[in-house]
Amino acid sequence: xxxxxxxxxxxxxxxxxxxxxxxxxxxxxxxxxxxxxxxxxxxxxxxxxxxxxxxxxxxxxxxxxxxxxxxxxxxxxxxxxxxxxxxxxxxx
Amino acid sequence: xxxxxxxxxxxxxxxxxxxxxxxxxxxxxxxxxxxxxxxxxxxxxxxxxxxxxxxxxxxxxxxxxxxxxxxxxxxxxxxxxxxxxxxxxxxxxxxxxxxxxxxxxxxxxxxxxxxxxxxxxxxxxxxxxxxxxxxxxxxxxxxxxxxxxxxxxxxxxxxxxxxxxxxxxxxxxxxxxxxxxxxxxxxxxxxxxxxxxxxxxxxxxxxxxxxxxxxxxxxxxxxxxxxxxxxxxxxxxxxxxxxxxxxxxxxxxxxxxxxxxxxxxxxxxxxxxxxxxxxxxxxxxxxxxxxxxxxxxxxxxxxxxxxxxxxxxxxxxxxxxxxxxxxxxxxxxxxxxxxxxxxxxxxxxxxxxxxx
Numbered sequence: 001x002x003x004x005x006x007x008x009x010x011x012x013x014x015x016x017x018x019x020x021x022x023x024x025x026x027x028x029x030x031x032x033x034x035x036x037x038x039x040x041x042x043x044x045x046x047x048x049x050x051x052x053x054x055x056x057x058x059x060x061x062x063x064x065x066x067x068x069x070x071x072x073x074x075x076x077x078x079x080x081x082x083x084x085x086x087x088x089x090x091x092x
Numbered sequence: 093x094x095x096x097x098x099x100x101x102x103x104x105x106x107x108x109x110x111x112x113x114x115x116x117x118x119x120x121x122x123x124x125x126x127x128x129x130x131x132x133x134x135x136x137x138x139x140x141x142x143x144x145x146x147x148x149x150x151x152x153x154x155x156x157x158x159x160x161x162x163x164x165x166x167x168x169x170x171x172x173x174x175x176x177x178x179x180x181x182x183x184x185x186x187x188x189x190x191x192x193x194x195x196x197x198x199x200x201x202x203x204x205x206x207x208x209x210x211x212x213x214x215x216x217x218x219x220x221x222x223x224x225x226x227x228x229x230x231x232x233x234x235x236x237x238x239x240x241x242x243x244x245x246x247x248x249x250x251x252x253x254x255x256x257x258x259x260x261x262x263x264x265x266x267x268x269x270x271x272x273x274x275x276x277x278x279x280x281x282x283x284x285x286x287x288x289x290x291x292x293x294x295x296x297x298x299x300x301x302x303x304x305x306x307x308x309x310x311x312x313x314x315x316x317x318x319x320x321x322x323x324x325x326x327x328x329x330x331x332x333x334x335x336x337x338x339x340x341x342x343x344x345x346x347x348x349x350x351x352x353x354x355x356x357x358x359x360x361x362x363x364x365x366x367x368x369x370x371x372x373x374x375x376x377x378x379x380x381x382x383x384x385x386x387x388x389x390x391x392x393x394x395x396x397x398x399x400x401x402x403x404x405x406x407x408x409x410x411x412x413x414x415x416x417x418x419x420x421x422x423x424x425x426x427x428x429x430x431x432x433x434x435x436x437x438x439x440x441x442x443x444x445x446x447x448x
Contacts, residue, residue, distance in 0.1 A: 018368075020307050029189060033413045042210045043405055049412035056416070058189060065309040069298045071330070072191055072363060078415060089417050090249075091190070092293060092328045092364040092375055 002028060002055045006083040010057050014075065018059075021075050026057035054086065055079045093128045095169040095432070096160065097121075100148050101134040103178035108224040117228040118173070125432065128169075133160070135179075150180045154200055161204075169214040169393055169431055170201055173227060176336050178220060181361065181426075184208065187419040188363070196334070196361035197423040202397070209414065209422045211400050214393035216356075216431035219335050221346050230429055233355050235286075235436045242281050242323070243289035244269060244312060246304040248368070253291040255370040256326075256380040260287040260387060269303025269312035277313055282321035286435055287383060288348075291366070291376070294329025299342050301329045315347050322353035324386050324435070326379035328366055333359035333426050349428055356392040356429025358382050358399075364424060365417040374421045378403050386435060393431025400425070 007028065015022040033051040040048045059075040074091040097118060104111055115132075122130045133139050135146050135156045141163045146152040161167055172179045182201075183194035202211035218230045241261035245253030247268050254263040267281070269292065282288060292301035292312050303312040325348055327333070333345050340346045348354045358379065365374040372380050381402045385395030400422055407418045414422070 027189070031416070033415075036408070036413055038207050039210060039404065039414065040408065042205075042207060043401065043408070045405065045408055048408075051412055054415065056189075060190075063307065063309060065293070065295070065298075065300075065302050065311065067298065067300060067311055069295045069300070069302075071293055071295050071302070071309070074190055074363070074365075076365070076417065086411060087373060088368055089365040089374055090368055092291070092330045092332075092360070092366050 001030065002079065002083065006079070007057065010077050010079070014059060014077065018075055020063075020073070021059040021061065024059045024061055026059045026077070029056040029058065031056060052081050054081075093168040094165060095125070095128050095130040095171060096157065096167045097130065097132040097171045097173060098153070098157070098179065099134055099173035100136045100178045102136055103148055104174055104220070107174060107177055107220045107222050108227070111224065114224045114227055117231055121231045128432070131164070148180065150182045150200070153179060157201065158204070167213055170216075171431055172198065172201065172215070172217040173220075175219040175221075179217070184423055186362070187416040187423075188365075189416070190363050192362040195420060195423045196336070198426050199423050209419060210404055211397050214397045214431050216393050216396065216427040216429060218430070219346060219349065219428055221339050221350065226350060229352070230349065233353065233430060233433060235355060235433070236322075236353065237436060238284045238286050238322070240285050241287040241289065242285050243267065243291075244272060245291040246293065246302070246312075248304050249291055249366065251369050252367050252372065252376055253289075255372050256291065256376050256383070257289055259380055259383045260289065270305050270308065270310050272303065272312055274300070274311040274314040274317055277317045279317055279319040279321075282318065282323070285323040287386070288321065288323040288325045289379065289383070290325070290327040290329060290332070292329050294331045296331045296334055299344050299347065301332070301344060313344070315344065318347050318351065320353075321348060321351045324355045324392065325357045325359070326383055327357065327359035328364055328375040328379055330360065330363045332364070333357065333361050333428065345428065355433050355435075356427060358396060358425060358427050360424045361426055362420070362424045365421065373407070374417050375425075377406065378421055378425050389434060391432050391434045392427060392429055396427040396431070
């Protein structure tokens, strides 16, 4: 499992770069990445990479638009096993 | 190219009433596609291939297509006539942990095996909008070259959007919301264009698409802003292509497709994801590749299929696997419109090059 220090580091980064998610505790998801051999084969891409786990820190909140529609806002930070950020995505 | 136009007669009758004019329009469309082998079948009626008719159920309809392939040969392109009540979307398991219980998808119709992420054939849909004229209109669209584009992004995704928009236009021309709001939005921005790009927030309940700056979410564009719009649409908004129990009155995608010169709509049926900054990924990357191929002169169908293949290849090369967001992106993006449509001026350009 991902350590608390890493989670706090990500929370600090999110608070600074995405202030609308400040103060939100992320939901932490651990994903074991299975080799996607069938997809590699279908795309003629050779041998799939061997991967371990990734961690997804999901920051979620509901916001209200100016015409009072409620929409989900989701910010996900994906980390590798070493705690390095692979990518950051936001819901559209 | 073998093209199957598929619909359900009972569902279609329920949705649009009299189907005679639509059937005539389909026959005319087929006649005009001499370069392809095109057939039109109802999955719920007997057919000349003696494939057993089936009920209105996504899995059964897929089986019908597979059985037809064994008799007719490989189908390169599937064109679905009708919305969810005629040919249902697949309800697939959502790879992401978000509020979508299922992902509405046409991907399984595009796939020959059970790996639905990667399409093997072109698949597009003409939603019915409870109106035969709406479907007929999609079959009659023709392009008029403008070499112009329009794009709009939330302020917070400006940099990420520029990376997509550069495929089709000058980034300095791209609008940003805010300051753009529906009240200041000019309908003429959407007129006489080849491409329309939207990287805005969307909602399942509202037809509006929203901008964002900090915690403010103004309406960037509403239905009232659509007048004589034209072009191929690439939309990243959440639920941008969500059409269940919707019509032109409450879905932006259908409102746009109802315009005479909106050629096709590529968008997401559910909550979509994208990067906060370049490089392009998820929805940004999908739409970017789609525009790139359309701009090269490929048909909408080829562009859409190639966009999915290139998307998967790019992600696998970049990170070694398709994660939850990537998988959802591949499943949720659908194409509405005639898959054989291409921007005509692209053909002229090619001919011009050959002549040289």
